[in-house]
Amino acid sequence: MSTEPDWITTPVTADLLRGFLDVEETAHGLLPHRLPAWARRQIPDDRLAQAEAQPSGVRLAFRTRATTVELDALPTKRVYQGFPAPADGVYDLMADGRLTAQATVPGGNVYTVTDMVTQSAELTEGPAGTARFTGLPAGDKDVEIWLPHTEITELRALRTDAPVERARDRGRRVWMHHGSSISHGSNATHPTATWPALAAAEGQVELVNLGFGGSALLDPFTARAMRDAPADLISVKIGINIVNADAMRLRAFTPAVHGFLDTLREGHPSTPLLVVSALLCPVQEDTPGPLAPDFDGGTLRFRATGDPAERAAGRLALGVVRAELARIVARRAAEDPHLHYLDGRELYGEREYAQFPLPDEVHPDPAGHRRIAENFGRLVFGPGGPFAAAPPVTDASRSASGCGTVE
Template sequence: MTPLRSFRIERSMIRGAVEITETARGLVPHRLPAWARRQIPDRFMIQTSAESAGVRLAIRTAADVIELDTQARRIADSADTPFPPSVYELTENGKPVASAGATAGTRYVFTFEKPSGEIVPGPDATARFEGLATGVERDLELWLPYHDHVELLGLRADAPVTAGSWNAAPRWVHHGSSISHGYRADSTTGTWPVVAALQAGAHLTNLSFSGNAMLDPFTARTIRDTPADLISVKIGINIISGDAMRLRAFRPAVDGFLDTIREGHPDTPIVVVSPIWCEPVESSAGPTIQDPDRGEQWTIAEGSEADVEDGKLSLRGIRAEYAAIVERRRADGDKRLRYLDGLSLYGGSDAAVMPLPDNLHPGPDVQRLIGERFADLILTEFTAPAAQPPGALV
């Protein structure tokens, strides 16, 4: 057996982050820059925006064994909540080739009833991949768990490890809610943006924050400043679930969000994606709440259709508004702005045969379905070798 050697984790290995900070022990990838992190408005977003959705290490190696040391933090409802191992994954040419488990040691104690945000420190962990049987050097991507904040501490292998090459695939930046963050997926490569990116061959930066796709200005500015060949935004369900806006505020907020992105990306294709099917708030207003009569989590609407008549938002209303806003902006000259109806990714007929397990979030089957459909409807057109050059999608 060849002994393992330590290799430096280089900044150039880290993909899917907008900023990387150096600690006394290692590197931390971030999906918001420091100035934006200082503007985060609540403790829940502090954790969810720090999680590693879509973040991975791009490496080149002929190793048979790879070990990654981490200090990981996961949200918990108490200081002693037990965790199952988090899933770390290796992919090659868009296909999973190995996975390894490592349990997050640190807890971020939070419930909506008691939102303390207390950090309870815990031990480091090691994800070990073995039996890779490469024999020759190849490019791999090592995906971090989408629900963990991860500090990268050390990398060992039985063959040299260097930063993977950066190919000419388009850079796709996506922003969305917990659905795009990946909650209820069984692993990071099962979250729909990663499914789509791997299928189509795009470089993904996933700026999706569970519970916090709220048209926040600091998120728009982050997207504005992030290099991209394609941008997509999928916003709506969090606004309804939190009853955060009325129609009067929503309309200019959407325009302002898009205007800010356009400041940094005047010619980049932008796809506005409306929400997928969610029966409780299709025609009724939010907020969404947990059904007190069910023994398991089950989402219902607290608002009504009458509330929508008074200016509150439903999913049908949001879809109509997005379609109208995109049509108006295209008529005003933004021909690289595009609307995608979220029901084409997951609609009522899909819900009849593939229901959402909590009446709100997609399970692993629907996460994969959405990713495959988004790749077919948007990404494949953009990334196909015979397609127009990056930036030409209209």
Template structure:
């Protein structure tokens, strides 16, 4: 194929994006965000700003008869000297609902931080072209899932036939918020993060507001959820609050109530599932903050440990056990007046027995196999008929049932 065969789409239309809350026009192209600008201004936290700009769950969706396509992107990565190298990002190709290919990213901008001195060194590299050829014949619906672990600017899309936005799928819009586990930490590709697995199996159209290190009951996040169209909502709350030792029990309960109140201002009757933390032995009974295990780092491994004292919950410090009890109590109390509010113990997604068979490699985050397991279990526990976020019930009563 010669370059004359290509039709170039630049800039990429906003109607092609799924799973992004806002699109920023940059000097290079389009940068998808998972929080709006007004939230980013209020955040003032480099960790959150990095996490929300990594397009976990974000994809391009379009219809075309093309037999080949190319996507030009520029990635931005942060690495740390002395730490294991993070894997490259992956762009995945889905055609008519089937995963048919993937492309590893390269080049782009890399900032390396010296943990001993705090000095940062930036290397600027070229754009990356992800090419997919030999696509199935005929008109087809294509999705390009963007890397879940790299900030990604989209420069241009090239195809050898015309493209148009994919029509609405008819699947319920599922908005999920959580921590780095929901973001996809340790998953190997964007469709292998557990929310993507669950959405695919459960027939839900995912918007993923999983933010590594940043599920902290921030009101700007609650307002973003409030203002985002959704048919189903789930909130995974707890682990980051312990990781950072951010608040005490006295503040936690009212913060959860305020978070739910804000969401209910925009989604008064939407099915809403509150999920407590999965099993994580280092913080089950020991408060945070979390810290790097320096002995493991010296051996070339990334692991975390809890630095709190197991006696401190008596003074109001949070552990995962304390958080589960409080979340269960709050949901039980509120559900008396809110019949569409539900609770799921996160240990049903990953529990003590799972730890024995599939231990968390770094003591906090699941591996690829566990992401898949959690996604399968969530689809069964939350999306199946008779469950809190039943996609079957949604389809039966939605306007799409008539289409």
């Protein structure tokens, strides 16, 4: 006799999603995006095109009494030629705010980067699969399924053994954060273990994570996308990608920061806005980029290749960037009382580096993500922090992290 439950299929639509800015209707399902379609058309490289489609912080949210849940999805997995394939991305199921079950979807498309410097790549198509969660707590509960933060994920079908209702409004503030690969979740083992997800849980806010691996470069289209998205709290982490890409000199960096902040203020004139400089990264503190992969000993590490002497001519290292960001924010804050600055070394500095060294000299390990989140929670969401005060619930909060458009 079959033990399969009587399945109820619920269409995966935008109103089931949180933490996205746009969704694309594909031939077989729904593909969440973290930048809107008009911004994606302005993306200049494949690295950002891949990163924004990886759904870090994106989750399905619904209320149900189901004890078994299945989600059909087609993942696209990024691998690097010559290196072992990474483990399958993890789907985290949260029931009433607690991590209750995890699943993976084997197979799927494989996006193979054949050259780490040029980022040239090849796509091999594969089959869709199913993330299956069983043994969930009985009774009505709020369920969130956090999608793998480093796998592009096309959502195809949601099945449950009990009806699904739209998630309840929790009245939480919406925190929109933009940053680099560390904010995206590099080296975190599952999606609710990235430092922004952990910090959002600590601050009891709804997360919109616009951390893009390798691509926090003060792009104007990112600023305009953030300007147009609902948010109660905004943070931007600036510095590491600009330095390790050797993307700017000081002369271009300063007006680019002003322009990015000006754009944010067009849509969010009085929203608490926090500028965070780079975490401690010894290889780039005093040495400009570009950053280069170093395979010495068979382990991937990164090294800076610039000349520290060229800082005098305006070439950027992290120390230069931090000093300039502090100066910019101090000057602007004289007329903008809702603008704040945080030195990233307060989140991950010498003490953290001694306890949780950077495995590849740039990205923290899972324990490092937890420490960053703890420090962010204390300094930013904690008493006296720039995000501590809870204003009245706004339209942004009621939209529960900003459903975007459907392409």
